[in-house]
Amino acid sequence: MASEVEKKAVFDIDSAKEVVQELRASFVAGKTKDYEWRRTQLKAMLKLMDENEPQIVAALRDDLSKPELESSIYEIAMLKNSCKLALKKMKHWMMPEKAKTSLATFPSSAEIVSEPLGVVLVISAWNYPFLLSLDPVIGAIAAGNAIVLKPSEISPATASLLAKLVANYMDSSCIKVVEGAVPETTALLEQKWDKIMYTGNGRIARIVMAAAAKHLTPVVLELGGKCPVIVDSGINLQVATRRIIAGKWGCNNGQACISPDYIITTKDYAVELVDSFKCELELFYGKNPLESKDLSRVVNSNHFARLLKLLDEDKVSSKIVYGGERDKSNLKIAPTVLLDVPQDSLIMNEEIFGPLLPIITIDKVEDSFDLITSGTKPLAAYMFTNNKKLKEKFVEKVSAGGLVINDTTVHLAEPTLPFGGVGDSGMGAYHGKFSFDTFSHKKAVLYRSFAGDAPLRYPPYTNGKLRLLKSLLGGSILGIIRALMGWSKA
Incomplete structure (x- = not known):
């Protein structure tokens, strides 16, 4: 009897098909297109967060040992702000946009109407499992879509909590969470969607794109890459160091797609920069950072082993100038700074996604641009300088999803800026109105009368x-x- 129950509980292609059919029926009936429905669902999401913050923080602690401050600010508070912005601006976003017409169609008028795409699939990531799951869903709701959310199985506590809370607070005939791993994701990708948004790595992104291509489904890919930080001399080094630390180790201990991946600075300035890191890191995380409660752990043993492989390569291990300690039982690696790592090392050719930070030295700062552009385009690039001409060259020469000058990662918090990648770091963008636009079709409408024929x-x-x-x-x-x-x- 138990085996029969287990068989029925399996989420397979038929199960996925049923889910999509139910959601499509709700969409075709016009349920999700209604402004009041959208408003009600966004308010329900706010209520979900307000009433369950301790459980959300606990789930993030179970999955990543994430400090409460990081959970509260970088996941819950950011989501609340996103929700509130959508509630405030959604009616305006939904209004048709007037468009000019020409003599070719005179007399006429025109507008651009934002209409929901239909039934969309959101596949989220494990490193910010609450934020990266629900932030795209906010945009999809605001745009009037029916949605399936597939959270990452690598953060199982958060995935389970999301499934429970979304079912309890939101309209299950239009918004569903599907838990699971590769088989469940594969079953979902076999279905026809009106849009797919995937957050993760390039290898899986290629699988998602291949599946989407069978149905000509458009995709949004939020990936990563090796995000560089250029550090010029003649700056406020303490502030710069602190901001790099906040973006690297203060963002999930380096497990973030926009986390600084490596630093480029001049040979003359490198020693001073390393000394500043030593001072500030000890100030923030103590003499034994493995015991610090302000650092997240590595997500699982596979990623722990992957990071040690990068760190313990013969040509790399001798380049450690700070840190390097590890605790396998607790999946923790101390903040680690490396100097003059060889360009052909693994750590310089793979996205690190962890608490390791190599420093590459060059003769002059201008050489950094060629070094960055010789690789794939990152999701973010950072520069610390007071030199106006260097800032202009950085913006002109470096192609990345986003650029920040004199800070790291903070552009993520600006809803007026599109957040997305370019090239290998992704395609499409979201946040604020960009989320609404991502899940909308911009329909051109031209009006003419029978006069003037x-x-x-x-x-x-x-x-x-x-x-x-x-x-x-x-x-x-x-x-x-x-x-x-x-x-x-x-």
Whole structure:
């Protein structure tokens, strides 16, 4: 009997098909398109967070040993702000946008209507499992879609809590959470979606894109890459160091897609920079950072082993200038700074996604641009300088999802900026109105009356009509007058 129950509990392709059919029926019935429905769901999400913050913090602690401050500020508070912004601006976002028309369609008027895409799939990541799960869902709700959320199985406590809370607080006929791992994700990807958003790594992104291509489904990919930090001399080094630390170890202990991956600085400035790191890291995390409660652990044993492989490579281990301690039983690695790591090492050719920070030295700061552009385009790039010309060159030469000058990672908190990648670091963007737009189709609508029906568009086609049509399409008033004069004589 138990085996029969287990068989029925398996989420397979048929189960996924049933889920999509139910959601599509709700969407076709117009349920999600209604402004009040969208508003009600966003308010329900706020209530979900307000009433369950201790449970959310506890789940994040179970999955990542995430400090309460990081959970409260970087996951829950950011989500609340996203929700409140959508509630405040959604009605305006939904309004048709007026568009200008030309003489070619005179007399006419036009607008761009934002309409929901339909049934969308959100596949989220484990490192910020609450934020990265629900933030895209906010945009999808605001745009009027039905949604399936597939949280990461690598953060099981948060995934389980999300499934429970979403079912309890939100409209389950339009918004569903599917737990599971590879088989469940595979079953979901077999279905036809109106959009898929995936947050994670490039290897899985290629699988998602291949599955989406079968149905011509558009995708948004939020990936990562090796996010560089250029450090110039002549700056407030203490502030710069603290901000790099906050973006590296203060963001999930380096397990973040926009976390600084490596530093580039000049040979002359490197020793001073390393000394500053030693001072500030000890101040923040103590003489034994493995015991610090302000550092998240590595998510699991596989990632722990992966990071040790990067750190313990022969050509790398001798380059450690600070840290390097590890605690396998608690999956913790101390904040680690390395100097002059070889460019052909594993740590310089793979996204680190952990608490290791190599420093690469160059002769002059300008050399950093070629070093960055010789690799794949990162999700974020950072520069610390007071030099105006260097700032301009950085913006001009470095292609990345986003740039920050004199800080790290904080652009994530600005809803007026699109958050997304370019090239290998992803495609598409979200946050604020960009989330609404990501899950909307911009439908062009042209309005005409029966008046002003010109015979020149109809046969028989004459040279005079041809000249006039060319002038109309070219927009030349003088040309139109001349063509009209010639046509009237034809």
